[in-house]
Amino acid sequence: MKNSKREYPEGTWFAVPLRDGGFCRGLMARTDGEGRAFGYFFGPKMTTIEELANISGLHPSDAILVGRFGDLGLLNGEWKVIEKDAQFDRTAWPIPPFIRVDEEANTAMKATFNDNFEIISDEPCDPSLAKMFPKDSLMGYGFVEIKLTRLLNSVRTD
Secondary structure (H helix, E strand, C coil), rough: CCCEEEECCEEEEEEEECCCCCCEEEEEEEEECEEEEEEEEEEEECCCCHHHHHHCCCCHCCCCCCEEEHHHHHHHHEEEEEECCCCCCHHCCCCCEEEECCCCEEEEEEEEEEECCCCCEEEEEEEHHCCCCCEEHHHHHHHHHHHHHHHHHHCCCC
């Protein structure tokens, strides 16, 4: 898909459809222009895309999901672009370390990536870090939709 036109640069806010209806916000924090992206995803669940337009005040610490993902949902139009943040600053939206855990061996590795998705370090770490950092994987867009649907349905509002 190298030749496909991708019109969602870093700093683009977009709507992710949830599997049970509704949407949540996503922010494209990095992209390689060839299908790999890194982003932040935010609740709460909204019923219309228009409700998602209020992005002021959102910070990385507010995200309910952070990770690397495939951009096919944006490319095929299932994920709708909301707007490009003209004030987007990469340093405010960093790529955190990612953790891989081997449950059987009770070991873990912490991978650090640069802005081009190249690994700059891969070192052993305590498996408990898996609770603090994203999982080291590239999520498909369908997986992202399912994961966000589950996360937003587990949030209680009462």
